Amino acid sequence: MEIIKGGVxxxxxxxxAGAYAGFKKLKDNQFKEEINDMAMVVSDKPCNIAGTFTTNVVKAAPVQWDMDVVYNNKVAKAVVVNSGIANAATGAEGMKACDDTAKIVADAFGIDKKEVLIGSTGVIGYEIPMEKIDKGVGLLKEKLSDTIEAGTIASKAIMTTDTVNKEVAVKVIIDGKEVTIGGMCKGSGMIHPNMCTMLCYITTDANITSEMLQKALSSVVPDTFNMVSVDGDTSTNDTVLVLANGEAGNKAIDSENDDYKTFAEALLYVCTEFSKKMAGDGEGATALFEVTVKGAKSKDEAKVLAKSVVSSSLVKAMIYGHDANSGRILCALGYSGVKFDPEKVDLFFESKVGKIQIAKDGKVLSIDEDFATKILSEEAVTAICDMKMGEAEATAWGCDLTYDYVKINGDYRS
Amino acid sequence: MEIIKGGVxxxxxxxxAGAYAGFKKLKDNQFKEEINDMAMVVSDKPCNIAGTFTTNVVKAAPVQWDMDVVYNNKVAKAVVVNSGIANAATGAEGMKACDDTAKIVADAFGIDKKEVLIGSTGVIGYEIPMEKIDKGVGLLKEKLSDTIEAGTIASKAIMTTDTVNKEVAVKVIIDGKEVTIGGMCKGSGMIHPNMCTMLCYITTDANITSEMLQKALSSVVPDTFNMVSVDGDTSTNDTVLVLANGEAGNKAIDSENDDYKTFAEALLYVCTEFSKKMAGDGEGATALFEVTVKGAKSKDEAKVLAKSVVSSSLVKAMIYGHDANSGRILCALGYSGVKFDPEKVDLFFESKVGKIQIAKDGKVLSIDEDFATKILSEEAVTAICDMKMGEAEATAWGCDLTYDYVKINGDYRS
Known part of the structure; x- marks a missing residue:
């Protein structure tokens, strides 16, 4: 597998393409080009598609639309995304807005409206102004390009409170052909298990059936996107979509053979990178916080323990404060719901400057506080919890809790 | 029932009594009297006792000690509390510290060490310096008094990041006798369902068996303390204890008769008041945030829904920002795990200046934003969620998420 430049x-x-259609308000000294608020991805050929969607009972209209396309139509050619308005909690009008949006895109490209996937992210409860979609689609069609730069522009257009755009791409050899998987993703606030104001669009030229594509995506999501927690809230709009157009010309992947495994591994890498990028760019975050639980009795228990620690407000605030208070980690393990022997747990902190043990057999150790602070001051910090109960392991990703998180979320709509 | 002045x-x-034993560091311009860090409650006669304790797998040593006293000894005469060090994650040394503490108190009062209940709150992982306990118990013994002021001093001595001390007392007539229930409580950070860095000591002169006292407490806690959430973390030290010395002279309450009901109702009031006081004084909080879920299919579902909203970081940050973003409440209901019809939900905000509907049938309404901001700017704000699915109802209490929460918890140990 080769990591390459680019995204969708x-x-x-x-x-x-990316364009400015007026969903986001222009602030002083901002140019339209800097805050594009619509993005589009179009494939020359029809794509086999796969998707995973928010588990929230309240599903935004575009999520409902995409679920129908993925589960029933199984083929798509275009993705259109607006950032600024989530089109959630908008009732029948919200569904009509999706239908109208799909029609506008379908008419512009001479395709079926059921071949159009729709993404929305932003404030809940406001209706989509259709004249902006109409204008945006016109602009996007003109700007469409297959250059790396066009992918980057699209990845910036889907950002909301993200501070950096997120792109990943890799190349693998399948059946003697070069197969590329690339994508773009937006994350930031409201990110917790089970898909959350996270939009991720992955494109590949692999030749793979819809069934195997869905199998690969469904196997990867529980260990990647679902192990990310920014603030514990699961949004109404989370969506991961993969589009495969088959242009690489490999023999169709239609079973769990070696080609499938190569593809699934590459997809796992892409989704892991996106998970880390999202976690590290959580609203107001100054650090990526990784929690690895080792020695658990089962993978499921390892996951629950890792997520309990990575989601704890007290632990997150402590990471921000560069304070190695291992008691808070023990405490978060303890209320996870998983049974373990508190007098067995070993805890460590690690970052690129070194590693330190902070608890042994459930007892907090006296440590070199200066060294611990140095470790915790890095941009990526890992807590390692060894439960010494078994062999299972899991990793979760989150971020620190900062003043800026409160600032961003105290007044998001204005 | 008459609400009266006082506490324990x-x-x-x-x-x-309250005293300064040196657990808390004195800051500039602080006098010892202002930051007492040990408290004691002593009964002339042996008390029947009841308790509920943290559900965290990691239980601090004093919690393990108290569980033994409550479940096995069933009688106690003294409570001793230190604030500053939690005596959690301290292994065998932690248990020995409890035994030594109990001995010191037992020797001072000529009672059995198993009649001594112990509370600790503060930083996890540090050992209790026994010379401070020794000194503290000596000071406390000298200062013991049955005045209202002595109760207030004790209630201040158990505070950590609390900004105000918390006392409640009521008087009821049982079997023609005046029965008083009073108590003190500390809460603030790390407060979530199921008992959390919350210490609550309730005293009563009611004549009631240990069994009925435990029954009354166990019936009240799920609807009061367990419905409080400050930051989602459940601490290692949470403890609620009730001591009943029988001095009111009523006929012993030994079954679920009318006297029991009168007593349990008064206890419910006391615990509800403590829950509100703790939630409103959450770390850094500027407002008490109350969430009432109505029209749920069952009481359990109503509780889960109410807690999901009251615990949401995004909702809490929005309360701080005085921003009536009903989408975030719908979202938090949606990921609670409870199934409901999103297109039925009605949402309201209410405070003492008025009430406003912000969503109807799952659709966000256009509202008078100025009026909504006015409602949300009060010190106590209620969100009402009508699920329109059944008749069950529940209330949860929390607070807003503020810059100060992050500040307090980013650097708690220093």
Whole structure:
């Protein structure tokens, strides 16, 4: 596997664009180009598709639309995304807005409206102004390009409170052909298990059936996106979509053979990178906080323990304060719901400057506080919890809790 | 029921005291009297006792000690509390510290060490310096008094990041006798369902068996303390204890008769008041945030829904920002795990200046934003969620998420 430059346009046969349609308010000294608020990805050929969606009972209209396309139509050619308005809690009008949006895109490209996937992110409860979609789609169609830059522009257009755009691309050899998987993703606030104001669009030129594509995505999501927690809230709009147009020309992957495994491994890498990028760019975050639980009795218990620690407000605030208070980690393990022997647990902190043990057999150790602070001051910090109960392991990703998180979320709509 | 002044010394036959033993560091311009860090409650007569304790797998040594006293000894005469060090994650040394503490108190009062209940709150992982306990118990013994003021001093001595001390007392007539229930409580950070860095000591002169006292407490806690959430973390030290010395002289309450009901109702009031006081004084909080869920299919579902909303970081940050973003409440209901019809939900905000509907049938309403901001700017704000699915109802209490929460918890140990 080779890590390459690019995102949604890295694979053959995909074009992308970003444009400003007026969903986001322009602030002083801001140019439209800087805050594009619509993005589009279009494939020359029809794509097999797969998707995973928010588990929230309240599902935004575009999520409902995409679920229908993925589960029933199984083929798509275009993705259109607006950032600024989530089109959630909008009732029948919200569904109509999706239908109208799909029609506008379908008419512009001479395709079926059921081949159009729709993404929305932003404030809940406001209706989509259709004249902005109409204008945006016109602009996007003009700008579509298969260059790496066009993919980058699209990845910036889907950002809301994200501070950096997020792109990943890799190349693997399958059946003697070069296969590329690339994508773009937006994350930030409201990110917790089970898909959350996270939009992720992955494109590939692999030749793979819808069934195997869905199998690969469904196997990867529980260990990647679902192990990310920014603030414990699961949004109404989370969506991961993969589009495969087959242009690489490999023999179709239609079973769990070696080609499938190569593809699934590459997809796992892409989704893991996106998970880390999202966690590290959580609202107001200054650090990526990784929690690895080792020695658990089962994978499921390891996951629950890791997520309990990575989601704890007290632990997150402590990471921000660069304070190695191991009691808070023990405490978060303790209320996770998983049974373990508190007098067995070993705890460590690690970052690129070194590693330190902070608890042994459930007892907090006297440590070199200066060294611990140095470790915790890095941009990526890992807590390692060894439960010494078994062999299972899991990793969760989150971020620190900062003043800026409160600032961003105290007044998000204005 | 009459609400009266006072706390742990309101009921007959209880003395209390607070003293400075050196657990908390003195800051500039601080006098020892202002930051007492040990408290004591002593009953002239042996008390029947009841308790509920943290559900955290990691239980601090004093919690393990108290569980043994409550479940096995069933009688106690003294409570001793230190604030500053939690005596959690301290292994065998932690248990020995409890034994030594109990011995010191037992020797001072000529009682059995198993009649001594112990509370600790503060930083996890540090050992209790026994010379401070020794000194503290000596000071406390000298200061013990049955005045209202002594109860207040004790209630201040158990505070950590609390900004105000918390006392409640009521008087009821049982079997023609005046029965008093009073108590003190500390809460603030790390407060979530199921008992959390919350210490609550309730004294009563009621004549009631240990069995009925435990029944009354166990019936009240799920609807009061367990419905409080400050930051989602459940601490290692949470403890609620009730001591009943029988000095009121009523016929012993030994079954679920009318006297029991009168007593349990008064206890419910006391615990509800403590829950509100703790939630409103959450770390850094500027407002008490109350969430009432109506029209749920069952009481359990109503509780889960109410707690999901009151615990949401995004909702809590929005309360701080005085921003009526009903989408975030819908979202938090949606990921609670409870199934409901999103297109039925009605949402309201209410405070003492008025009430406003912000969503109807799952759709966000256009509202008078100025009026909504006015409602949300009060010190106590209620969100009402009508699920329109059934008849069940529940209330949860929390607070807003503020810059100060992050500040307090980013650097708690220093």
């Amino acid at each position: 346009t890295a694979a053959s046969g995909f074009k992308a | 010394t309101a009921a007959s036959g209880f003395k209390a």
